[in-house]
Amino acid sequence: MDALAEAVVAGATAAELEHLPLPDRFTAAHLRSDDVGGFTGVADKDVRKTIHIGSVPMPELAPDEVLVAVMASGINYNTVWSAMFVPIPTFTFLRHFGRQDRWSGRHDQPFHVIGSDAAGVVVRTGAGVRRWRTGDHVVVSPAYVDEEEPATHADGMSGNGQLAWGFETNYGGLAHYCVVRASQLLPKPGHLSWEEAAANPLCAGTAYRMLVGERGARMTQGDVVLIWGAAGGLGAYAVQLVRSGGGIAVGVVGSEAKAEYARGLGCHTVINRAEIGLTGDEPADPVTVGKRLGRRIRAATGEDPHIVFEHVGRATFGVSVFVVRRGGAVVTCGSSTGYLHEFDNRYLWMRLKRVIGSHGANLQEQSAMHRLLDLGHLAPALTATYPLADTAEAARLVQNNAHMGKVGVLSLAPGPGLGVRDSERRGRLLAARPRAGVASSTACPA
Template sequence: MDALAEAVIAGASPAALQREAVPISYTAAHLRAADIGMFDGCEDADVRRSLRVGGVPMPSLAPDEVLVAVMASSINYNTVWSAMFQPMPTFNFLKRYGKRGGDALRHDQPHHVVGSDGAGVVVRAGAAVRRWKIGDHVVVSCIQVDDHEPATHADSVLGAEQRAWGYETNFGGLAHYTVVKASQLITKPGHLTWEEAASNMLTATTSYRMLIGDKGARIKVGDIVLIWGATGGLGAFAVQLVKQAGGIPVGVVGSEAKERALSALGCDVAINRMEIGLTDDATPEQTIEQGKRLGRIIRKKVGEDPHVAFDYVGRATFGISVFVVRRGGTVVTCGSSTGFQHTYDNRYLWMNSKRILGSHAANLNEQAECARLFNLGKISPVLSAVYPLDEVGDAARLVQKNEHMGKVGVLCMAPKEGMGITDQELRDSIGEARMNPLRAV
């Protein structure tokens, strides 16, 4: 480990961090452009084969950027997509970004450092950075935006130049260091460990925008919300947000163990997907039958049809979501882990005045509002496992096979779990049992 990293781990002062030289290379989980095509003809695109951990060159710092020593990160499904080179190699994004010239050229490399979550310590700040300084403890937003673009100032997610950090950009969070824009930073909640703080921002804030934000479903007290994959990274936060908003979460999961996890999260209703007869390749007729079956189950357990369906599963569930929400209901979607091509019977949409709402990540204000909920103890991290960086392939494989619950954390520079707490009093007031409900399942 380099001298700057050792100083960060030791909790050195900002002045001491400034004195240490930035290394010319660093350890990172990355993909290689030379490996594109390695899964051609393979039935199983095992991400352990493509995700590599090793040294990569340290990029230069633009005036509006900071260098963060990453203490911990986590696995998101976009890292799985990246490592599968599906639906397209992410090097296509990097090449397109590089064509903008200037500082963007740095991103077009034969290696791609992946990862869209991170928590750590600012160790360098560009000349144009005002709000952040060396030594600050931060979490990193997954969205990079162009603040010279007018749309960014209305809603940064709508800007044509917004990009998912570590997916559509290089220098992601599954590494010892990351280069990010200063506009991506939020103060780390002091009561959380590095790995807890690093596991929240992408999924919790995405769920926040989908359900709570004014661009989302805007759920209210008493709303019944169907949550597919309710113990996944997005779903587990959705359950908590619905409960805090006074709604009734109805979670669908795939095993008895996950039903127990839903209970630990406080979910009102748990439904095993086997009760629905859910299949990934249902015909239109089977989809309607599955929807009818699910509707009967929900009405039996709750008494009404759902107001909202929270759907990031995609192809296998989307047609059911459109069918099962009540007249005037909303299907809000942000991803498609089972496939991007969705089919549904449009009669049930238009004749019942339902709506489909697409949602992507969250803007910085929504992320700050979501971070505030963590500080208030209203929502909690949902870590279920933590891996060291050199086992990142195993961590990503767990998510690829859907054998995880909640979030899978990755220790980057942090040598062990449990580090990074600076507000023990707040943590004690919230209670240790509430900090990671899925780890006790």
């Protein structure tokens, strides 16, 4: 650990941090361009073979950027995609981005520092940054937007220059330091630890936009919401948003342990995938499976779902289109089982259903989600925490769908549970919401 990182961990003042030099290199979980092609013809694209922990050079900071000393980060499925080099190697994104201008050219490297979640301490600000100072405790939104593009000012996710930070850009959060635009930052909630704060932005923000935001399904009180993967990172936040918004959450999971977890989050009813005939990643007959699923949902709620929260993709999408009610909406943000979907279009057009594409969350939506955290209506879905050195093992857990909720990674934080600045609020929220309060995490040994 370099002197600046040591000072951050020790709680140095802003003035002390300013006077310490930036290191020339820093430790990061990264991919290497030399590994591209190594999985050709390989069935099990084990991400532990391609995620490396080692030293990378520190880039120059652009005028609108901030350098954050990362205390904690998290694993998302885009990290798994990156490390498998599918559907295309992320080095393709970096080369395309690098052609734009001098500053974007820094991202085109033979290494790719991955990770789209982070919480940490600001240690440097670019000359054009106005709202953030060295020493600020922050969380990072994964939406990397171009503020000079007109569409960005209507919705940060609508601009052609919008990228997923740490996936389509370099210098992501699974590292000792990360480089972000100032427009990605929000204050870290004081009642959360570093790893709890880092667990939320990508998954909770995405779920908020899908369900609550005006560009998503616009859930209202009493809506029945079918949530695929209700015990995963996205699903765990979706269940909480449905519960706290007065909706009726119906979760689909793959095991009894995951069913118990989803019930604890607030699912009205939970259905095991195997019970309706979904046992793998390949699509089953959507009408047959959809009828089974529909019967289970109606038996539990009396209605067909108003909304289907979809991110599984190929294995479930046809069922989602079939099972959602007349006039209902399927809102999708991903395809973990494959992105080429098949569905019977008659059930879409003749029953006036809608398919809504949703991606990430803009900064206002992230801020609204963080307000729910502060109010106690939403809690971190963190269930396990790994050290940075074991990032590959953490990603493998997610790759195998052997996790529940979010999997965190401690970067500079020497252990879990640190970084809480508002113990009174934390205790009050835990006491008020014992079932859905701040989640505790399991620290996995190195």
